[in-house]
Amino acid sequence: MKPFVSNISFLEIISGIFIGLLAVFFLTSEKIEFENLALGSGTSTYFAADEGNSIHLGHLEQPKVDNLIKGWEKRGEKKVLFILGNSQTHGINQKKKGEISYNHMIFNDYKGVDTDVITHSIPNASLQEFLLAFVYWKGRLPIKRLVVPLFMDDLREDGIREYYFALFKNYHFRIESTSAVVQSINEDIMKFNSKIEADVNERHQDLRALDFTVQQRSEEWLNDFLNNKFITWDNRPTLRGKIFNNLYMFRNTLFGINAQSVRKMIPSRVEKNMNALREILDISQKSNISVLLYIPPLRNDVEPPYDVTEYKHIKKQFENVSTQYSCATFTNLEDLVPGKFWGTKEPTNFFNEFEYDFMHFQYEGHKLLYEQLASTLNKMPKI
Amino acid sequence: MIFNSVAFVIFLSIAVSLYWVLPNKIRLYFIFLSSLIFYGFWRWEFLSIVLLSTIADYIISISISKTPDIEKRKRKGLLFISLFLNLGLLLYFKYLFFVVDNLNWIFSYVPGVQLSVMEIVLPLGISFYTFQTISYTIDVYRKHIQPEKDFILYGCYVTFFPQLVAGPILRASEVIEQLRTRPKFNIDFISEGLKRILKGFFLKVVLADNIAPLVDAGFAMDVSSLGAFDVWTLAFLFGFQIYFDFAGYSHIAIGCAKLMGISFPENFNYPYAARSFKAFWKRWHISLSSWIRDYLYLPLASVKVIDTTLKSQGGIGSEHVIQELSPRKQNTALFLTWAIMGLWHGANWTFVIWGLYHAVMVFLERLFSSARESSTLMNIPLVGWAITVPLAMLGWIPFRASNVEDTLYMLNTIISPSSYAVMALRENLYLIAFSIYILLALSYLYKTYIIEIINKRSTARYVVNTVSYAFMFILVFTFFRPISQFIYFQF
Structure with missing residues (x-):
């Protein structure tokens, strides 16, 4: 009997590996862009450019920054109206050919005058990330006016994501301030620096345990070789994304969570982000930068995913902060975009057919937002 | 490598x-x-x-x-x-x-005296x-x-x-x-070795490496913003991470040796199923705890080690050997051993706190067990387990926290009733910690009670095992990358 048992044991592991291999070949056959997946198939990303140069960035990476700065120089190194945003800025629901985002419309508005319009929008950006982006760009461009949307959702976010600020991996950047929120941001960036130097390529982030070892080079070479020769290996991030997406869907199905489920605020994070906002306004005040703060449009034809009392309180808090700074103008645009201009997105659980999209609106919504922002900006003192 | x-x-x-x-x-x-x-x-x-x-x-x-x-x-x-x-x-x-x-901290009271040392790898x-x-x-x-x-x-x-x-x-x-x-070549070496390596990689690259960023983010938070549930959650999550990481390493090590026909002793045996701290240390990092027992604890307790076939069987509390000693001698050896055990893990006072925490737990167990003999709650398996596991998890706080101040703050949060009203982590973290706990318990029950039944039917065994290995392979293939070192590499 012994040889039979041995063979069975061997057969188990070998057939397990074989079936597993077949499955990964099948599962990695198509590559998915997860940035688009996060937005939902109804919404497309749109990062504006002007004559081959970016005027709108999503990731802070050296080549992209260089390209944007080059464009700004080509256009005459004008003073800058700087727009911060999240995926609402670079997402257009049901986008048709030729449709552009509100920040691009503002750029076109200012084209003939002595102001340039530059945008940096980061998905789910916290105010801490806005602060970091603002301070970085303030060092690169002559920012004279700043536009900051104040999203309730993004107050739940915390910390700086390396993925969107890859530039700081090779670049010792820090914000000069002793405040706790700035210290925390500086610590986050410091951590990027301690990883593999001179590598902004995402695939090389996977090898960071090998920093400064003999193995680092061989592993990089082997991974590059496998990525280039085997699509299955190269598509592993897709498979990782699919797995996490399915876990997310499973969680939502299990607990009945959908896009309309109320997300509770986390007080410590709200406080930290409020402090980041104060820091943005402090810096702006000292640098004579006028700031437009606005409550962004919110879908109002269905119940929003907010605790209404909490939402009211947060809006009040935003307004109170803005009144403490003479450089700040505050406006509430939550009712600006009617329900018909918002879209739907893929379900976030296994049973729903579709879900309401509370973040991304169609071109018409962008147009309304542009008109409102442009009008408010015109009323502000000239820069 | x-x-x-x-x-x-x-x-x-x-x-x-x-x-x-x-x-x-x-x-x-x-x-x-x-x-x-x-x-x-x-x-x-x-x-x-x-x-x-x-x-x-x-x-x-x-x-x-x-x-x-x-x-x-x-x-x-x-x-x-x-x-x-x-x-x-x-x-x-x-x-x-x-x-x-x-x-230098001591010399800071003496003006002009400061020592310097270059960075040592x-x-x-x-x-x-x-x-x-x-x-x-x-x-x-x-x-x-x-x-x-x-x-x-x-x-x-x-x-x-x-x-x-x-x-x-x-x-x-x-x-x-x-x-x-x-030994001569045997196909069992290959199949057993591959199985252990696959299990090890699953624990490391699928579980430990995916829990790591959550733990890192949690421990990077300002400790004053954390509530008691947050501290518990982080303690459990790190407890799972370090277990999967190190048990994963040990599986791979045992599997690699097995591929060459060499058998290594087991290093882990479901430590979170332990019903007492003494039992925990017979299940966790068994080779170290038995090393410490034979070469540090027993000599410190002035016990002559006469065993000629020393093996890595785990457990610092070989009570039968030292029962004759005075309690004072036993306790001195216990606390000294654990302080050194803590320092072995890392050159930081936080590790000493971790070691002493375990010493206190073993000491308390001894105290109560001698008082009650065979009676009372701790002897009911589920109660012993329900008390031991959370306390063992709590012990990971000093092990993972950045410094002594954070450690004390977090431990203080646990005992402050008002901090149970604050929750600062994302909801997912509580859910993930809870899910892992349940899955770990189920895997223990599976290994203890169900696997034997399945093994009796060769077809069932073949199907279950093949599907499990295929499942593990898919996940290992997907997540396989040297994104983080094994935690114990730094020790």
Whole structure:
């Protein structure tokens, strides 16, 4: 009997590996862009450019920054109206050919005058990330006016994501301030620096345990070789994304969570982000930068995913902060975009057919937002 | 070389294939050489330290055995040289910065006196291979074993690549004979080895590496913003991470050795199923806890170790041996051992706190068990487990926290009733911690009660095992990347 048992044991592991291999070949056959997946198939990303140069960035990476700065120089190194945003800025629901985002419309508005319009929008950006982006760009461009949307959702976010600020991996950047929120941001960036130097390529982030070892080079070479020769290996991030997406869907199905489920605020994070906002306004005040703060449009034809009392309180808090700074103008645009201009997105659980999209609106919504922002900006003192 | 890398998979495939293809006579040379290559892939310049420790203990142990019993001072002197050399290396590379830092803190009260020390890179695995060579020399000194005359065989015992950088800490009696006899090829070695390696990679790259960013983010938060549930959640999550990480490593190490027909002792046995702290330490890092028992705890308690077949069986509390001792002696040995055990893990006071925390728990268990004998709640399995596991998890707070202040703050949060109203982590973290806890409990129940039933039916066993290995392979393939080192590499 012994040889039979041995063979069975061997057969188990070998057939397990074989079936597993077949499955990964099948599962990695198509590559998915997860940035688009996060937005939902109804919404497309749109990062504006002007004559081959970016005027709108999503990731802070050296080549992209260089390209944007080059464009700004080509256009005459004008003073800058700087727009911060999240995926609402670079997402257009049901986008048709030729449709552009509100920040691009503002750029076109200012084209003939002595102001340039530059945008940096980061998905789910916290105010801490806005602060970091603002301070970085303030060092690169002559920012004279700043536009900051104040999203309730993004107050739940915390910390700086390396993925969107890859530039700081090779670049010792820090914000000069002793405040706790700035210290925390500086610590986050410091951590990027301690990883593999001179590598902004995402695939090389996977090898960071090998920093400064003999193995680092061989592993990089082997991974590059496998990525280039085997699509299955190269598509592993897709498979990782699919797995996490399915876990997310499973969680939502299990607990009945959908896009309309109320997300509770986390007080410590709200406080930290409020402090980041104060820091943005402090810096702006000292640098004579006028700031437009606005409550962004919110879908109002269905119940929003907010605790209404909490939402009211947060809006009040935003307004109170803005009144403490003479450089700040505050406006509430939550009712600006009617329900018909918002879209739907893929379900976030296994049973729903579709879900309401509370973040991304169609071109018409962008147009309304542009008109409102442009009008408010015109009323502000000239820069 | 780090296990979770493509280079290692290639290295292992070549090493195992050549091992079985080469003539038996030269296999030992091959193991020794490939182990040096394995280590050199990390930093070749530190090979000299491994070789220094290996050669020194080889020579010293032979000298000890040749010295007649009557020359006690010479024998002791030789043992002292070995201890001085190994512990000296450990002190220099691992603790010098810590010692200087603490001296500077004391000197801060003396104007003008400050010591400085250059940055020292900790050689990979130094805590493990020095402990292994120390135990070897002590065993020879105690005459529990005869010294090995064949340097290559002895060298393989110290440097054998599966265990070189993070254990299991092997006893000479457990492995030298296997290396000497070198079993003939058997297909079971390959299937068992592959299964263990796959399980190990699953624990490391799928579970530990995906929990790590959550734990890192949680512990990076301002501790004053955390509520009691947050501290509990982080303690549990880190407890899971370190278990999956280290148990994963141990599975891979055991599997790699098995591929060459060498059996290593088990290093973990469902530690979170323990019903007491003493039991916990018979299930967690078994090779270290039994090493500490035999070479530190029992000598400190003035117990003569007479066991000639020392094995890695785990557990610091070999109560039967020392029951005759005075409680004062027992307790001094207990606390001293645990403080050193803590420091072994890292040169930081937080590790000492972690060690002493476990000492207090074992001490309390002793106190209550002697008072109640066979009665009371702790003897009900579920109650013992429900008390032990959360307390063991809480012990991970000092182990993972950045400093003593954060540790004390977090522990204080736990005992402050008002902090139970604050929740600062994302909802997912509580859910993930809870889900892992449930899955771990289910896997324990499966292994304890269901697997036997399945194994009785060969078809059922084949289907269940094949599907499990396929599932594990898919996930390992997907997440396989050297994104983080094994936690125990830094010790």
